[in-house]
Amino acid sequence: MSKLYVFGIGGTGSRVIKSLVMLMASGVKLNVDELVPVIIDPDHAAADLTRTVRLLQQYKRVRNHLDFHSANQNTFFHTDMNLEIIPSVTLPIMNTRDIDFKDYIGLSLMTDKGGDYDANYALASMLFSEKNLNAKMDVGFKGNPNIGSVVLNQFAETKEFIDFAASFDQGDRIFIVSSIFGGTGASGFPLLLKNIRAISADLSGNGNVKDAPVGAISVLPYFDVAPDHNLNHAKRSQIDSSTFISKTKAALSYYDRNINEANVLYYIADYLSKQYANSEGGATQKNDAHFIELAAALAIVDFASIPAEELITNHGVPQQTMYKEFGTENSTYQLIFNDLSQKTNDIILKPLTRFVLFCKYLQEQLSDSYKQPWTIDHDFDEQFFHAAFFQSELLAVKNAFIEWLYEMGNNSRAFAPYDLAERKSDLFALIRGLNPAKLLSLKSNYALFDDVLNDKQKDLKKDTGKEQRFVELFSRATDQLLKLKFRI
Template identity: 40%
Template sequence: MPKLYIFAIGGTGSRVVKSLTMLLASGVKTNYEIVPIILDPDASAADVSRTTRLLNNYRIINKSVDPNLKNSFFSNRIESLGDVVGASTGESISNEFRLNIADLHGGSFSKFIDYNSLDKSNDALISLLFSKSNLDLSLEVGFQGNPNIGSVVLNKFTESIEYLQFVQNFQKEDKIFIISSIFGGTGAAGFPLILKNIREGSASGHYNDHLKNAVVGAVTVLPYFKLDGDNSEAIQSSTFISKTKAALGYYHKNLSGNRSINALYYIGDNASNNYKNIVGGVGQKNDAHFVELASALAILDFADEATLNTENGRAVDPKYLEFGIDSIDLNNPIITFNNLALETQKRFKLPLTQLFFATQYLDNELSKTKKSPFAVEEPRIDDNFLNSQFYSSISAFLKEFKIWLAELKRNKLSFAPYYIVETTDTEGNITGFTTSDQDIFNFVTGIPKRQRSLWQKFKKSGDSYDIITGNLNSYSKGKNFSNAESKFLEIFSHATADSISDELF
């Protein structure tokens, strides 16, 4: 299967990959194996570690299931660059989703460029390009909104063994997508740099014509949040717009102007929310945002796009796209499925709702239905299965899924497709959500349950969770499954789809 390499740069890159992973977990499919490559100098950033943890759980789940399994939760393969290289060459490189940048082991920027050993003329040039605070900047927590520093440091990545392996393993039918924000330091610096290197098609003297002529897409996320704090902060959101304008001018000349990119997606919001101003590290943990979900949809759109082409390193008929919703009440700016365009709804309304209902079922009902036919028939979904590493990975993943949904709801702009009440810890971090005890088919915002005739009511399995249990029993009856893991994902995927089709849409 061809691969879609996704370079996710900086915190926004990680959070967009998180949204994409949630969509793929819900059963949204692409015709590509997804290979996320997270580039963030801040190894301890909470957003990066949350996303890598999520990807690792996804990989465990996906590898346990039958590769022929289609239209089911977690069926789209996600692999690390190390997996891809190991499978094709047998060589062993890092199996992590986040790649290290060579020579970046903390310390200041001046140390990174070995400023003290520069000769007089280079010293003068560097002093012209970088201020003293730039030179003293600690790189341990990223580039703190300084793309001029980011472009120097990230250049090191293209000299790494991982980038060389990427260049050597890239195939003709593979695609590349780059995620970055335009208003910060890491993403704004990394995007043009990576694109430039891709179009050169080489690394460490190895040339790959397929890479030079690769179909490359990108989403550049425009300002969609503000930061607390004043002029004393290292990163000030008051500079976001001016930085964006400068970067757009640069992109116009050097990316779209020379047709380096095949499809460029612009996504942003009017930044009505304020995040805590925490510069990198474990504290930098921003709530999931609808803009990140929309950016993940851009990746799916790009994966489906079959008309893009590149000749001699230049995009043929490149596309520049924006994302919009269908409508919104400005007095109560909350997005539900009904506010999305039909094409967007078609893309993920059903699968996301399937995973939502599956999560609810596993949390609230599975312990009561362990003796049902779907669980008792071989291969069994019994206590051994529920204590397996596979199921603990599912549980860990779905816990993050719940947090992700609750964060999307709490954020501004709020995306609230379900009636949930977010739960928080003492520090205000989202820990999940709760729902009411009523029929679960009343949980989808703005979509009422189908009205039934008396005969239809008599015929159906019951209400709420009983409908899903009935469909689990019905789908699994008489079928053969290769293993319990595949069975689990397949029956829950189909049963939730059938239940939603019966009761909602």
């Protein structure tokens, strides 16, 4: 039972994990038995975090109804997820609410016997700006890794970290996702890595953790924030994207000198960027999904498939560190599958297309096909379609998936491999740049889909639950449709 613990730090971490979940839902194979997502973000209310956590729970609830015996061929939701080790998925950052940084570090307590500020105070005042010291931390570190690196050090003492260590088995792996330019991510990654490799011997499971294979991806800048021209300086946002590049350089040089504890380091960046509304955090820090996050998720897929003998670590020191980057075939403003490398397409093209077809069917055709033999023979009746599995779980994932694709399509640089508009008379033209084959048949579009569904439904054994059969049926049907229409 191998597990992969994915630590997503900050907003980027949340969004990459979300992309990873989308890939897993569509059937991209992760070479582990269980994924254990852990999000580290002091900004509890961050919309991206909220979205990701919700998605993880929906994924898990869907998967609970599914059955992956060898007789079943279903690939959707194939990878299992463990949300019990870390309840609520997030690692709490304590004492950051309604508190200034200076209070956090206890600046006012840095006095000598006489009540004068001592040497610590002097050091602190030097290291941190006035602004930094007065910063509120409930929404993260607002692009200040210097603050973050102090605060985030606390998580090694949390119960959750202890539970994590205790649950960590031989053969499990760790992956850390962070952005290099942000506040939380930039500081969190090195800290986490340090706490893993220098784990306290008191913690149970420390042996496995210390020498675990660790991979990490640092996401370099890929978006801007609009400058905040609020005349009220006190209210002006502290996040300034013009500092992103300089911060990146500072972080990279730090990593170069000090990060040699990871087995594999992944980097990804893009020069093309989109400007988001400037939000310091909270419910409004909601970035649209970006292709970079998908690509970053691919790093996790890659890491899971690296053979164990290349990731040997002794006494917290990896035998070797590998460095990997991501590239596409073409750099167009709107990426489609033809612009990605063959290796990338081999991983994502089929699963994503199959899942898109599944989602489109649910969205566009299901209500018209209620009399088809595949629904009647398996009793996919009104009751089934009104039950929680379908309504609040599966449809929720579907909606999130479609929304994810739309966001990536509207982003800059865009990833819009599908034309998602409803086009019932030309369903299989949905892949941009890839023409469907013309079949010698009277059945086309959704009629062909129904035909394949009706054909595949015969093979489904009735000894599994309806939910499992439903997903299995679409898994087999979309697989067949791709073979027929795209010869893949």
